[in-house]
Amino acid sequence: MRLYRCVASVTVAVALVLSAPYDALPYAGVAAGETEEPPLFGAECRTGVEGSHVVAHCHNPYVDIDRVRLHIECDRWWDLDTDSAPVDTEPAMTVRLTGRCWMEVRSVWISHQNRGS
Template sequence: MRLFQRSAPVLAALVLLFAVPYDAASHPAPTAPHARVADGGDDRRTEPFGADCRVTVSGSDVTAYCHNPYLATDAVSLHVECDRWWDIDSDGGLVPAEAAETVRLTGRCWKEVRSAWISHAKVDD
């Protein structure tokens, strides 16, 4: 019985070592190259989209600057989650950031800010 207790870890290591074949463990599975397939004959390319936003928190105040370098209008909205349970979280309205435009969004809590983020929505022209 004592011999089995001493050799059990060695036996377990050997089983784990040989349980997975060497080829499967050391080489990734080969994949097929990506094919270029058109969507139903539509040859339009997707245009880049989305304003680049920078959010800063200073005490209980939140300020975000969003710059849209693309042609499509991006409707941005500031969301503020407050730390205290009694403090009301806020979701700002949609503010359109047109091409080459920078917009400023502000929000606040009564006390500490837990998190703040920006959501984006594409505006159909």
């Protein structure tokens, strides 16, 4: 009985996707032979962790301003995770972001937001 329910729900999902109008499909706006190029955007960031300290350097080689933030997830449950203040990285500019945990660092990542030109 469970297998029948699973097959039935998959069949309904496929039927809904196939019955969608042509304009709703993701490739509908691109003519045959054309490829839609995404705009060039985003600072290139490198992060380094040494003990409980984190340093990130972000360089923006593009025209649009990239607002970057450093996010740090600490390993211990009682250690507070941190997010840096957003920093605008203008064209041809390099910024340095720092942060730390009290003990070990679990993960580090950078978020980007397009601020336009």
